[in-house]
Amino acid sequence: MSEPSYRVWAMPGLPEVRPGDDLAKLIAATEPGLVDGDVLLVTSKIVSKAEGRIVEASDREAAIDAETVRVVARRGVLRIVENRLGLVMAAAGVDASNTPAGTVLLLPLDPDASARAIRVGLRDALGVDVGIVITDTAGRPWRTGLTDVAIGAAGVQVLDDLRGGTDAHGNPLSATVVATADELAAAGDLVKGKTGGLPVAVVRGLPHLVTEAPAGARSMVRSAADDMFRTGTSEAVREAVTLRRTVREFTDEPVDPGTVRRAVAAAVTAPAPHHTTPWRFVLLESAESRTRLLDAMRDAWIADLRGDGFSEESIAKRVRRGDVLRKAPYLVVPCLVTDGSHTYRDDRRNAAEREMFVVAAGAGVQNFLVALAGERLGSAWVSSTMFCREVVREALDLPPDWDPMGAVAVGHAAAPPRERAGRNEGDFIAVR
Structure with a gap:
């Protein structure tokens, strides 16, 4: 045989x-x-x-959109999608190779x-x-x-x-x-x-x-x-949370604005009081807007430090250490608005009311940072805009009721972040 x-x-x-x-x-x-x-x-x-x-398509992404039934996963510009045939593959099977310039093969x-x-x-x-x-x-x-x-x-x-x-x-x-x-x-x-x-x-x-x-x-x-892996899972969320680390050094690679907008879409799913939407995200996509803001903030910070009695040498060191925002190719200023908040007769309840909105803003920013990490973008949430809100509003021409809640530096990490010491969740839990 x-x-x-x-x-x-x-x-x-x-x-x-x-x-x-x-x-x-x-x-x-x-x-x-x-x-x-x-x-x-x-x-x-x-x-x-x-x-x-063979179709005329100067924009391959538009051809991919037309062939896509469902986005399964996305990382940067790469999309894994389900196409009209039920096939799950990169770019819906749209091919721009071995075809005349300006055309794609479906x-x-x-x-x-x-x-x-x-x-x-x-x-x-x-x-x-x-x-x-x-x-x-x-x-x-x-x-x-x-x-x-x-x-x-x-x-x-x-x-x-x-x-x-x-x-x-x-x-x-x-x-x-x-x-x-x-x-x-x-x-x-x-x-x-x-x-x-x-x-x-x-x-x-x-x-x-x-x-x-x-x-x-x-x-x-x-x-x-x-299909056990058709939709996102809690494991995927936990991975993104783990990836969310503060990054202070970025490469020169530009940030895809669409990625940031998807992260904002995740941010505004956070819980908020009274069915309100207390988040606003100011996207600083131009170098001119970033420079205008950071220069104004630097001048205000220096004036504050001088008023606090710091020496010029100490002031210069602090300003250099705070340059993480200048090193990033993209900045986002999350803001809090309190439309829909309640007003009470005593200051204690009014203070608690504002705290609820601040907590909601923090939840939105956390969603935003986790979503960026899921897109393999590094970020650093820096509190500096909270110390000079009027300066920020003027530099960015913001409404008077938008309260800047720090600034987020966004970019591609220049190096992997250093290992973080493990934390035992039991140290942060009280059971009654």
């Missing part, structure tokens, strides 16, 4: 594919020598080109239907019964590197369900479903490569995988009910 084996090779001779081309006829014209039971692995890019899925509208058309076309042209797998490149959670996966299939057993059987030792198999089509796609990628101009590969020696089963690659998409 011969040992199980198969061969895989890239198919040469395929011309540049253009919109309207019949892929089955192009493949048949190369005289590929196909036999019954072969499996063809076809790169989705040429399917998209043949089907005219994935086929129905890759399973595309695979069926190629299979029927090859049967008509060459009289062979072959399987077709349409492939695309994807990353994987918990694993570094890319591989090809099946996004469309016809005439191929896409999943091999071994549940209910036993292994070589007689142990029952209760969870083993082999992603056969993905394994074929990855095997083809080894010979097609990413830059070799060989978009089709052939696997020979696995005829048992060629079948008339109706299931295509769409059946490999995990359902929402079975």
Whole structure:
């Protein structure tokens, strides 16, 4: 009995594919020598080109938006999304490589239907019964590197369900479903490569995988009910909280304003008294606005220090140490507004009322800092604007009822923060 084996090779001779081309006829014209039971692995890019899925798009992000059903994860400009096919992948599968400048390639509208058309076309042209797998490149959670996966299939057993059987030792198999089509796609990628101009590969020696089963690659998409990692989890939140560390040295890399706005969106979900919205975030995105504010604050601080009797040498040292805000490429000034607060007859209750709003502002800023950390941005919340609120209002042209609650320096950390001494939560808990 011969040992199980198969061969895989890239198919040469395929011309540049253009919109309207019949892929089955192009493949048949190369005289590929196909036999019954072969499996063809076809790169989705040429399917998209043949089907005219080339669109004018000077803004790739807009094309990604149009193909996105759900954002699964985001870090900076990178988005992992669910696209219209139910596939979870980077950039919704929108590809700007190997296509004319100013255009992008979208994935086929129905890759399973595309695979069926190629299979029927090859049967008509060459009289062979072959399987077709349409492939695309994807990353994987918990694993570094890319591989090809099946996004469309016809005439191929896409999943091999071994549940209910036993292994070589007689142990029952209760969870083993082999992603056969993905394994074929990855095997083809080894010979097609990413830059070799060989978009089709052939696997020979696995005829048992060629079948008339109706299931295509769409059946490999995990359902929402079975997806344990579909939404954010408490573990993800805890990771972001752990990452939230004060950063005082930043690189020159600019900060994406959209990232900061997403962090503000997280900030304003904080609890607040009386159904109010006591937060305002002033985003200092221009160097001119940052310099104007920081110069005015520095002058006010120096005047205060002189009034407190500090020497000029001591004042200079303190000002240098307080330069963390100048080193950041982006500043945010969170402000407190007390619209909706209650007024009472005694000062004790009025003081408590204001404290409620201050606590809400702090909760909003904490949300903001955690959200920045989740985006891998460093931050430092510095209290200095609270000591010169009138100066800040004038420098930033703020309404008189906006109380600055410090300033947040935002940027990419120049180095990992130093390890923080562990804290025992029991030291901060009283149980009654």
